[in-house]
Amino acid sequence: MHRPPTAEAEVAEELAAVRPDLLPGFTAGLAGARAAVLTRLWRACAHEPLPWVAGRDAARGGLVLRLRDGRRLAGPAADPYRTDAYVRVVHLDDVPYDDPARLTTDLAVPHSAGFAGELGHSVASLALSRTARENHPDEWPDSDWGWEQRVVDGHPYHPGCRSRPGFSVADQLAYGPEHRPVVGLGLVPVPASGCLVTGVWPRDLRDGGKVLLPVHPWQAAHVLKRPCEERIAARPLMSLRTLAVPGGPHVKTALGARLTSSVRDISVASIAASATLSSFGEELAARMDGLLHMTRTLGAATAHSPDLAAVLRESPRVYADRGEHVVPVAALATTALPRRPGWPAAFARLALTVGLRALELGVALEAHGQNLLVVLSAEGGPLRLVYRDLADIRVSPARLARHGVAAPGLPPRMLTDDPVVLRRKLFGSLVGGALAATAGSGEALREALEGVVRELPRTPDVVALREEPLPVKALTLMRTSPEDTGDLWARLPNPLHRG
Template identity: 75%
Template sequence: MHRPPTAEAEVAAELAALRPALGPRYAAELPGARAAVLTRLWRALAHEPLPWITGRTPGRDGLALRLADGRLLEGPPPDPFATDAHVTAVRLAGTVYDDPARLTAALGVPRGTGFAAELGHSVASMALSRAAQEPSSGEPDPSGWPRHDWEWEQRVVDGHPYHPNCRSRPGFSVAEQFAYGPEHRPVVRLGMVPVPEAECLVSGAWPDELRDGGRLLVPVHPWQADHVLKRACDRGPAARPLMSLRTLALPDGPHVKTALSARLTSSVRDLSVASVTGAATLSAFGEALAARTDGLLHVTRTLGAATAGSPDLAALLREAPDAYAGPGERVVPVAALPLTGLPRSAAWSAAFARLALTVGLRLLETGVALEAHGQNLLVVLGPSGAPLRLVYRDLADIRVSPARLARHGVPLPELPDRILTDDPTALRRKLFGSLVGGALAGTAGSRPALAEALATAVRHLPRTPDLTALREEPLPVKALTLMRLSTGGGGDRWAEVPNPLAG
């Protein structure tokens, strides 16, 4: 029976036609990419509440998972915070698998066929991303660091440190990955769609340079123009893509968040009409919160947002994080911190953890849980590389407690109902899952390193019920694979991993 070509083979064929000299390097990177994605998948299988895993016990390799159909899946001891590709193979019913896509297909779980295809794309895209990189000296000397935050973002090659779909880009050809993927360092020419102002909803101040008489010029990502809007656009400015792919840095500083209706990692993301109309209010709320942190946190302002009444044609202009760097300072996304060489120092990691937890827990006590993962959270580094302050961007997925705000005398603006909750579990999940289980864990790279940094940091923090929960309860993390395989609608789903502060 004829088998369709794998994502790896499809990419190889496109690469042979487009950049044949890169083919051998791509092939050489495939085994490492499989291990990197398999490591992320094994983390999910070991810890997430997947309904078709009925038991977890010690096994001959470290861990054994009992499936609902009676088969046994065996692999190494899981470290939920490891970022190295330490899982090179697992055994399912005695058969060895080193390919996460083939393993998922063999599991035969509900909705697994589509997920397996995405994992294949993740492997192939990661191998392509790695193959296209120039050799790096790994120089930790701050004098040789990039000057712009977008340059740091383009150094993040492997994507999300814990999501198996870390590099999945279905719907993007190899040529489009080279043209739009930030790790390939392209310059992207945005499109502009003129829309009569009367047909637009605007939040904040839409800049004069994006107006043409009585029309607003709405920036459009070229992939969106080709595949979704299916129309030609006027030529706009050249921009640099950031980690989120759909957000780009404009030459004069601001970042523009475009509509890009493609599935990246877990879901298809858009710019909803509600998120555009509420952007200015949420931005002002973020500024007021930052003012309560004694200068330890800055929140990038939303300069303007516009939509032509559709999530497929909308854009948001946001202040660049670089605006908060002083002389000799650098603003680095947390996801890029491992590339600086600094987090290898236990003292540096503890100082960063203390800074991040001080800000996060203070805001949580006030009534706001940040989604402070490695993409939303940035750190201002001093000339010596010391962590000085934090910068946060994209308030769309925070959680806000009206009751906590009222206790602290903070007025509650008109915010979307979906982000309001007084449930302490929901608030703590949002902050702890993103900041501790995401940003700090990804920076530390292992459970021992994370435990050491946290243990040093929490000694200096005010004792609150939230800190007690962080110290004593299992650590919540997003169940990313469960979310991808579920059919019960959107929204976060959660797993619990062993608390690195325990024991």
Template identity: 70%
Template sequence: MYHSPTAEAEAAEELAAVRPALRDRCRAALPGARAAVLTRLWRALAHEQLPWVAARTAGAHGLTVRLADGRALHGPRSDPYATGDRVTEVRLGREGYADPARLMTDLAVPHAAAFAAELANSVASLALSRADAAEPGAGWPERDWEWEQRVVDGHPFHPNCRSRPGFSVADQLAYGPEHRPVVELGTVAVPVAECLVSGEWPAELRSGGDLLLPVHPWQAAHVLKRTTVPWRTAHPLMSLRTLALPGGPHVKTALSARLTSSVRDISPYSVRASAALSTLAADLVGRMGGLLDITHTLGAATAHSPNLAVLLRESPEVYAAPGERVLPVAALSTTALPRSADWLAAFTRLALTAGLRLLELGVALEAHGQNLLVVLAADDTPLRLVYRDLADIRISPARLAGHGIVVSELTGRLVTDDEVSLRRKLFGSLVGGALAAAAGSGPALGAALRAALPDLPRTPDLAALCENPLPVKALTLMRLSPETPGDLWTELPSPFVLEADTYDQ
């Protein structure tokens, strides 16, 4: 059985130098990390529309994926909505593979070598994250960043769930939220005349005729290659480049590294649109009947460069009343919540009602488990939602106009009246992402959806969700298609209609 020693050996060598106490725990975490990434890769091989896959056959003993060149892969039947470390081996011909990077290398499909390197990085990084994870406690976190630190495994369905190319082991320990660091943010002074500013820029980040733009220390060292003036300490959140200031807002910084699929910079377009998006969000929240709040972008600025830009955003904590807790949906799996079938159905009902109402108004949220937060009562009842980060939503001027809302100042990539694009954005992120991860399996997700269905708003969008396969991003195809910009999509079997044994794994 093969595994890829290079990335793992390099990480172990560096770990021995910078944090030797973690070396044995990291080594022990490697088999589980390989299985976690292999599970996500096998999901893609079983369900994405990969051009070199000719056929798939499910049987009593598993799933066979036949390739166009005549070779065959064999592994367990795949539940596309399941999470965890379920797949420990996949066979290519007669050879068994426990390591996803080695499997992708030997598949030798177009762009496989580069993707295999990312998978190896993901495995090594995930093992490090698990080795340094905080011990689960009986208590509940008190601050917003403590919830984010609990999410150790990253994206629940992306094979690059922990891929951080360009980050050394020392960088990950210094900046990864799961390692619980305190990060020193610095600032770079830029003349006001050379900046694009949206919203209100705070006085503490002004000096004479300059704006002081907060900069992530990794960005300063590796991209800007300049020193910064120390400003404030902060705690990194799940997105890595967004950090929470104690007692203050969240700071979304440019971080020009590829994390999972994307380079995390901030475009001038995003800065320019941020104030108008916050205004639109406030209008929409007023029409949601208390189901949903959207965090405000307080101010945004850029030196007309995606490499030097920043957004200041409210903390979701401000939307929790005394006795309530607000936490990212991605953190639900790390809590002691019972998450019974009734609880999951109530949460699903809340999330889909809010998402469908907002979509009917004209906005499709990218409501995955990182952007979507849930407010819980003292008895853990889900009360309402909070959404953050409007940078990749989709807005329909036609739908908005039908409700008397005009957004003429918003143009560009966020704006579309295409129903397919709008539904993909919401359903792929909310149902195929946040709700699926909270449920943990296809049968649990299907049961929650069916239980919630009678109370959902009857709209054409709901009919489309119920009657069609579920659109989700083709995460592996995107990494194997570097010549194709933007999102690529695939369809998963609808969790509304399939029986439980369809998902046996």
């Protein structure tokens, strides 16, 4: 049977045409990229409530999944918090698989064909990204984008960690932060009468009666389909669609491509709410005894379209004093810090203190490794936190009211008094995401958390953290359940429980 060319073959062919010097490194990196994506996929198979899995059995140091069609899928024991690529092969009945895309194709479960395509892109893009990797854990960047661009592998637990199906090889090299490009943002003039603006839109982004909207060049070419003179030189951050202007703000652009899980446009509703959310974030930070800062939204504008909008946000570096560094939590694993004695516990203490205090006040932060940053002393000690992008927080009006905090004008989708929803948002992102990925394994995460959690007051939220399974987003289930538009959840073994 003739099979269409794989994503790996397509990327290799494009790479040979545009950057042949990278081809040997790409080819050599494919096996490691397959293992990295397969490890993430195996985590999902072992722990997510996938409807095609009938049961799971421990077997000789490994794990066997009983599928509903009678087949068996076998692999190593799965640590849901482990981040190294330790899964090199799994067996579907007696057939070995080292390629996550081929495995997903042959599983032939509902919606697996499309997901297999994403995994193929993820492997190929990850191998391409790793051709740019430089391993200098003791050399700290002197720019905010320098830290962001050290994050090469993308999401630590998502099988689509580097899925960029809308991007050609040339696009990835030109716009991917790991390749350290300078990206020229275009400016699209929109009559002020046809534009929604919140906050303060700067004078240099106005032209008479027109608002000049920063546009990513990929968006201009592929979505807006219009020429766009590149006017602003910027450096892409780890989200790819947000870029740092040297000496200026961070610019969040609309980007209508599916990256990892989401199409990166900017809704009109989010522009309308941006100033209110920014002010709310400042009020929350003011109650955190200097341990938490919220990056302010300076201005936001849209041409009443999710495809043509931009947000200007202050750089987290404004919250660092001389000699200090502001580091996205996702970038901590690229340094030697998590391996220093006592450092993981110190960081966990800071992160949990801030996260739980905000939750008690009524705000559940989505504190994953991209949104959450830590201010480090010159010696590397964790001092305080910076949080950016309030778009996906959850807010409890009842908890806010108990503490005398007003929350007028917040989007209704953010509001809930359900403690399960609030805890899922915080625990899933902070403990199951930021802290777990920094620790790198379940045992290391337990060691970092154990002493800290014993010191915390025994509130209902802390009791849930100590005693209940840890909720995390079921990332693979979400990608293979197109009928469900909201978040879906898995319950992982509590890292504080031994055995």
